[in-house]
Amino acid sequence: MVTFKKLTDIGQSDTVVEMMSSLYREDPxxxxxxxxxRFSNTIEHFIYEPSSGSVILFISExxxxxxxxxxxxxxxxxxxxxxxxxxxxxxxxYRGQGIATSFFSYLEEExxxxxxxxxxxxxxxxxxxxxxxxxxxxxxKENEIMLKSYFNVPPKK
Numbered sequence: 001m002v003t004f005k006k007l008t009d010i011g012q013s014d015t016v017v018e019m020m021s022s023l024y025r026e027d028p029x030x031x032x033x034x035x036x037x038r039f040s041n042t043i044e045h046f047i048y049e050p051s052s053g054s055v056i057l058f059i060s061e062x063x064x065x066x067x068x069x070x071x072x073x074x075x076x077x078x079x080x081x082x083x084x085x086x087x088x089x090x091x092x093x094y095r096g097q098g099i100a101t102s103f104f105s106y107l108e109e110e111x112x113x114x115x116x117x118x119x120x121x122x123x124x125x126x127x128x129x130x131x132x133x134x135x136x137x138x139x140x141k142e143n144e145i146m147l148k149s150y151f152n153v154p155p156k157k
Contacts, residue, residue: 083112
């Protein structure tokens with residue numbers, strides 16, 4: 001049985017950073033060269049600013065076997081919080097055991113951040129994840145996400 005626990009101990013961040021690295025190696029997104037220094041920054045930010053998001057650990061007995069980054073945002077369209085799944089990862093030897101399905105049930109029951117809906121992104125080539133998400137009721141939206149990066153733009157003085 002797997003349990004889900006919010007990460008509150010910075011001492012466990014190394015395990016999550018390793019899984020984050022694995023995620024980006026296995027399923028590279030639009031960031032072809034992801035900067036791993038961002039991983040620790042994200043974890044610290046969510047621990048010290050919990051209203052901005054959280055890291056949820058997937059624990060089997062005493063072993064961390066996966067994680068998810070949850071980020072809430074207000075939607076005028078839906079009239080409440082949307083829970084965005086920024087990342088979700090289960091280590092390979094634990095896949096196919098219903099962990100992700102259990103996690104989505106957990107989200108529906110617990111409704112973190114008082115979310116009305118859950119949203120996520122998935123790469124086009126990740127067919128296994130697409131099949132899972134569709135089976136859980138996720139559907140593509142008509143609107144597309146457009147992104148403009150400010151990473152290389154110096155801040156205004």
